[in-house]
Amino acid sequence: MKLLAERLYLRDLEASDVDAVHEYASSIEVVLHQEWGPNTIEQTREYIAACVLGNSLPDRRTLELAAVLNDGSLIGSYRASLSECGTEAEIGYSLNPRYWHKGYATEAAKRLVDYLVNERTVREIFATSRPENVASIHVLEKLGMQQVDLYRKNVLIRGEWRDTLVFSVETG
Template sequence: MELSSERLVLREFTEADFDAVHAFASDPRTSIFVEWGPNTRRDTGDFLDFCAKTARAIPRTGYTLAVTVAAGPPIGSIGLTLGAGNQADIGYVLGHECWGHGYATEAARAMLTFGFSTLRLGRITATCRPENTASAGVLRKLGMQQVGHRKNDRLIRGTWLDSLVFAIDAADCPPARSRQDPTTPRVHGSFTPSGHDCGVSHLKNLEES
């Protein structure tokens, strides 16, 4: 499947994306606030294998897509993992050279619209470290509200860190714009809107750093 917005195309990963994915996933700056990384080449290969397996699953319970600009190579990854009770978790990661351009907000907004409008989800949640103020800012821009603060939630390189929990309900998500509006996500491809509780992407917890 493929989602497109004003500047971005969110698409399935392919084996040809290895070098681009490894470039951002092996960069220590990208993984400073998450458990995974910096990736070895094997880690990156495992991630791409995971994405391919998830895309083939029936029913499909996860959507881990490459974030690309003007259909170029991946600059990051965004994931929506379906869970129990008509809910899902969203996460994202971008290469450091792409921070500060609004790409995370644009990609996440497209994924939220897909989740609520196409998959008919009721609630989407996300987490980030309190120290990761940029990611928390993205989530707030999306209209997500902080609904929790988990103490000592993630063991990251030997240190226990807290997690902020954000959520947005379908009723609170801004309505999709008209088809003529270039910022409206466009969906191409097939999918099965059904799922169960499962782990987040093989990047182990997609969150912007």
């Protein structure tokens, strides 16, 4: 799978992506608001291996995609998990900090949402964020998402119970 945007494209994660993914997956700055990480190199290898296997399934409902600039630089990863019936999807993303604040996160997310709506006929798209992750919230708002829920202290992140905001957009 390859989804083209203006300055980048999304494609299936590949075994050769380990080093580029590990560069950001091992960064506390990237995983500050995540339940996972920072990854060891072995954890990143296991993650990539699981993605490659999952992406090879003919009727996969989870898409594990690399965000790649047109010059070939892998800058992040995106996930879309489709519901059993395929009419709903949850998206998520992680981006290498070297590429933050350049519009890449939004561009890639818009392309993924476009694919889900127009080619997979998804009618509602969800995403979550920590309240402190202002940059990610801005990306979700640029996708037309609105906050629809707040879960108080529902996620344990490095020993601290944290809140979760839920965002959604109906597409059809």
